Amino acid sequence: MTPELLDCVSIRVPASALESFEAALSSICLAVSFYHDEDADEWDIQGVKERGADEDELNAALLIAEIVTGFQPAILRDLVPVAGWLARTQAAFPEQFIGRRFVVRGTHISAPPVPGRITLTLDAGLAFGTGEHNSTRGCLNALERLAKYHRPARILDLGTGSGILAIAAAKLLHRGVLASDIDFRAARVANANARLNGVARFAHAIRADGWADRRIIRAAPFDLVFANILARPLCAMAHELAANLAPGGRAILAGLLNTQVNWVVSAHRRAGLALEHKITDGTWSILTLRKS
Known part of the structure; x- marks a missing residue:
């Protein structure tokens, strides 16, 4: 064959x-x-x-x-x-320990759960986001840090890819997470990964064109938004993000190089969001912004 x-x-x-x-x-x-x-x-x-x-x-x-x-x-x-x-x-996708709370592993790894860590199981397949990239790791670290002080109730993962961030938030916070991706294949993979991780009732992915989708707008305002995308669309959507965040809500933004931080922060500052925390991982930056 x-x-x-x-x-x-x-x-x-x-x-x-x-x-x-x-x-x-x-x-x-x-x-x-x-x-x-x-x-x-x-x-x-x-x-x-x-x-x-x-x-x-x-x-x-x-x-x-x-x-x-x-x-x-x-x-x-x-x-x-x-x-x-x-x-x-898969061979190049070993078990990854991220921060103090998460471990990411493919289905080819059959080791028992790691005490004190949340296991995120997903395969390196046809959707972006397996924890290997600096931006994904940084978002998980930013989520871990935020969860020490806040318990967001309404969560959106914009551009979910494999669904890893939505799944992590659902497992860590025990909250419902709406995930979206412009690619229907990514939404399908994210839902399959949610089922694989036992959080299908908490994390649900839809095929949607970002803030243009009425289902996302109806679910707003959000207490936490993940947007691991790219610097240019992040800047373009800054005002829409701010309009759909609840007062005191946070956004974790990633997919931007260190050289693009000032550009992204300035665009969101004009929309009314302030930089609360920054993580640098190699040449990439992960920003946590807050709406006053």
């Missing part, structure tokens, strides 16, 4: 072009990963998508990224077996 194949797209870019090209691949690909080559100070970005699908859309997205950044990378294309790609991804 011929193995099912995925298209694999690989590019190498400087830090200044990372956001644009990562966004271009993320708009089309099933999963995107990126790694920092510290010696060269460049980023390797790799995306996988269904074979032959969305070629015109992908080429258009990459062209826009080239125009925006003024950088034209070499684009490498390859075919990888689905099973082989998932197997390699």
